[in-house]
Amino acid sequence: MFRPSHFAAVALFALFASVVFGITQRETPRRMIRYGLYCFVLFVGSAIVISWLMFLIAR
Amino acid sequence: MASTQDKKPEAAQGFVYLPLIAGWLVPGAGHFLLRKWGRGALLALSILGMFSVGIAMQGKLYAGAHDILEMLGLAGDLGNGLLYIVSRAAGWGSDQVTITTGDYGTRFIVVAGLLNVIAAVDAHNLRTGRKA
Numbered sequence: 001m002f003r004p005s006h007f008a009a010v011a012l013f014a015l016f017a018s019v020v021f022g023i024t025q026r027e028t029p030r031r032m033i034r035y036g037l038y039c040f041v042l043f044v045g046s047a048i049v050i051s052w053l054m055f056l057i058a059r
Numbered sequence: 060m061a062s063t064q065d066k067k068p069e070a071a072q073g074f075v076y077l078p079l080i081a082g083w084l085v086p087g088a089g090h091f092l093l094r095k096w097g098r099g100a101l102l103a104l105s106i107l108g109m110f111s112v113g114i115a116m117q118g119k120l121y122a123g124a125h126d127i128l129e130m131l132g133l134a135g136d137l138g139n140g141l142l143y144i145v146s147r148a149a150g151w152g153s154d155q156v157t158i159t160t161g162d163y164g165t166r167f168i169v170v171a172g173l174l175n176v177i178a179a180v181d182a183h184n185l186r187t188g189r190k191a
Contacts, residue, residue: 016106
């Protein structure tokens with residue numbers, strides 16, 4: 001059984017989803033890569049920010 | 060004047076919905092039919108990867124539609140096409156979720172299905188010339 005940490009799960013999710021978003025939502029390879037990276041950073045970044053917010057609220 | 064007609068490729072012959080259906084049944088197959096090898100391979104890798112990780116995390120495959128949430132989950136799972144049917148036949152994802160990663164796995168499987176639908180629609184758009 002595969003038991004990744006929470007962050008590893010977020011990173012894997014972001015990686016797979018960003019690849020599909022990049023390829024399907026843009027037309028040229030260059031723009032696909034840029035949009036994929038943008039989505040990846042947004043996925044992981046928002047997970048980190050929301051995690052910190054929840055941590056501070058729960059204190 | 061640049062019109063939408065200028066973007067139409069050789070298309071217009073053969074069954075227009077073939078890439079859509081093939082892409083739904085097998086991740087990336089719609090793009091392979093259109094000879095977009097790189098895009099198809101990356102899409103197949105991502106969708107198969109997400110689905111496999113979901114199964115490996117002991118995610119659950121939705122089998123029935125007893126309430127609205129299960130119905131939505133089933134709709135997402137069905138987006139995986141043949142992957143869903145093969146996994147159900149093999150008995151994967153049939154255990155009750157008892158651990159947190161199993162719950163994440165269930166979401167991975169549903170999202171893999173939704174991403175596969177997006178990829179199949181993209182293949183259809185390429186086929187019809189709506190996308191270059």
